[in-house]
Amino acid sequence: MALQPTDTKNPDYFHKVVDCQWACPAHTPVPEYIREIAAGNYTDAYMINWRSNVFPGILGRTCDRPCEPACRRGRVEEEPVAICRLKRVAADNKDDIRARLPSAPARRNGKKIACVGAGPASLTVARDLAPLGYEIHVYDGEKQSAGMIRSQIPRFRLPESVIDEEVGYITAIGNIELRLGRRIESLKALLAEDYDAIFVGSGAPRGRDLDIPGRKEAAKRIHIGIDWLSNVSFGHIHHIGKRVIVLGGGNTAMDCCRTARRLGGEDVKVIVRSGFEEMKASPWEKEDAMHEGIPILNYLVPKAFTHANGKLTGVTFERVAAVYDDKGRRALKPTGEPDEHYECDDVLVAVGQENAFPWIERDIGLAFDKWDMPQVDPVTFQSTNPKVFFGGDAAFGPKNIIWAVAHGHDAAISIDKFVHGQSVADRPPPMVTLVSQKMGIHEWAYDNDISADLRYKVPLVDKDVALKDVRTEVELGFDKKLGYAEAQRCLNCDVQTVFSAPLCIECDACVDICPMDCITFTENGEEEDLRARLNAPAQNKTQALYVSDALKTGRIMAKDEDVCLHCGLCAERCPTGAWDMQRFTLDITHADHRCQTR
Numbered sequence: 001m002a003l004q005p006t007d008t009k010n011p012d013y014f015h016k017v018v019d020c021q022w023a024c025p026a027h028t029p030v031p032e033y034i035r036e037i038a039a040g041n042y043t044d045a046y047m048i049n050w051r052s053n054v055f056p057g058i059l060g061r062t063c064d065r066p067c068e069p070a071c072r073r074g075r076v077e078e079e080p081v082a083i084c085r086l087k088r089v090a091a092d093n094k095d096d097i098r099a100r101l102p103s104a105p106a107r108r109n110g111k112k113i114a115c116v117g118a119g120p121a122s123l124t125v126a127r128d129l130a131p132l133g134y135e136i137h138v139y140d141g142e143k144q145s146a147g148m149i150r151s152q153i154p155r156f157r158l159p160e161s162v163i164d165e166e167v168g169y170i171t172a173i174g175n176i177e178l179r180l181g182r183r184i185e186s187l188k189a190l191l192a193e194d195y196d197a198i199f200v201g202s203g204a205p206r207g208r209d210l211d212i213p214g215r216k217e218a219a220k221r222i223h224i225g226i227d228w229l230s231n232v233s234f235g236h237i238h239h240i241g242k243r244v245i246v247l248g249g250g251n252t253a254m255d256c257c258r259t260a261r262r263l264g265g266e267d268v269k270v271i272v273r274s275g276f277e278e279m280k281a282s283p284w285e286k287e288d289a290m291h292e293g294i295p296i297l298n299y300l301v302p303k304a305f306t307h308a309n310g311k312l313t314g315v316t317f318e319r320v321a322a323v324y325d326d327k328g329r330r331a332l333k334p335t336g337e338p339d340e341h342y343e344c345d346d347v348l349v350a351v352g353q354e355n356a357f358p359w360i361e362r363d364i365g366l367a368f369d370k371w372d373m374p375q376v377d378p379v380t381f382q383s384t385n386p387k388v389f390f391g392g393d394a395a396f397g398p399k400n401i402i403w404a405v406a407h408g409h410d411a412a413i414s415i416d417k418f419v420h421g422q423s424v425a426d427r428p429p430p431m432v433t434l435v436s437q438k439m440g441i442h443e444w445a446y447d448n449d450i451s452a453d454l455r456y457k458v459p460l461v462d463k464d465v466a467l468k469d470v471r472t473e474v475e476l477g478f479d480k481k482l483g484y485a486e487a488q489r490c491l492n493c494d495v496q497t498v499f500s501a502p503l504c505i506e507c508d509a510c511v512d513i514c515p516m517d518c519i520t521f522t523e524n525g526e527e528e529d530l531r532a533r534l535n536a537p538a539q540n541k542t543q544a545l546y547v548s549d550a551l552k553t554g555r556i557m558a559k560d561e562d563v564c565l566h567c568g569l570c571a572e573r574c575p576t577g578a579w580d581m582q583r584f585t586l587d588i589t590h591a592d593h594r595c596q597t598r
Contacts, residue, residue: 060088119147124408141183241345
């Protein structure tokens, strides 16, 4: 069956072409804020970020960057745009933004919401609902806010001043009361209070342990990674032994090993049961650890903690190898080689995190699944107790800050609808606009020159200086000059190539000038056949083909969206204006006036 003409009125079509925005859980309009940075409008760039991802300065240092593997630049050369670090450029160089922040109305709406946990999900809910007149109470057992942002991310990656600043922007809105140092011990008791809804954003606060021989006997020098990082962050731990083994291959393990180096660890090793490529840690996190002289040893499974006279002496490991069955499923099998023993003074266990809900009673109409996780609707974030909503790690297990922010936005919409008696399943669609960028015959309202520069490296503090102090920020960030140069690498994927079939005379001028051979005029056909017949075969099936209505000759125009540079040369060359460059803007729905039908 021949492909139907592309429905460009579907908001998801051009949204998916903006790969970075599509991949971001909070759908931050990345090219839009990068253009503002290139123009030197740092405050505007910051506010674009603040609306969607809430914590630009924090995320500009710590985000897990789902946008970057999706970046189109990474499909035409090796490295994507440094999207995350450009976010920091906006944060570092902005002016005072307080006059541009929303404020709570003088008259409240009479609705009161409790948020359990003062982490990114709860703070996002509070930020979205407070301007609508809600009274928000945010509870946390710690005496400082921000949850895992403050407790688990080391200060050499994220200065405390940045956390205080961006949490302060939220609390300054008004109607938000932080009830810190007040741990919720009973959800049933909280439900009995006069709250109209409760949001649970308590995170995944329990680190997994290893129940292997020697664990109890050597317990004094074996530490759960996230607890140990929290104690370092809050100033309870200042030293560690000279020889340290970190067990685990995630980002927490990378934070543990780098922190240990700064607290006196001279011989710090990360030891992982999987292969290097299979580690859950982000590639840049592994690079940072190795840059600081920390080796990563793979395919070693811990068998026992060794000890003498109640003192930890080391860890014994079994060597394994990855074996794959005929369906490609991996299993780790012992190689039969002799066990390996590594001596150490301390072990940091960072093999994963778990949710813990001992404070949620099982008789309040809130169902749990077989993994003892609350049953939460993945769209509305409502639990089986309609008054209780979940988000962040508490909803679906450990992820990262940007996911928690996205959950908070969606939960805030649901809470707003629920307390006003509306269906939480009725999700308002985003608003979409397409605006031509034509300024003249060969001139556009955006810079369409394609930079040939490779990705710029973020300057670092000298390693010897960085390793002396756990609070010395390692990354210096891009200055304005480097920020501009990196911003120029953006391909403006939100400026879309829009085609009008009635205007086309099939002269093939656009085909001739396209630097990526991504435009083809041909007979229509089934998708697999058509993809193979294009001037450059379109092999990435996750990205759609742009297919036009039938042209005068009966042919169609087919464009591979995957490798288009959005350079505008097709529109510049077209003699009839059949091609235009139009800026696509997606305004994601938050809990604001567009959600409210009352």
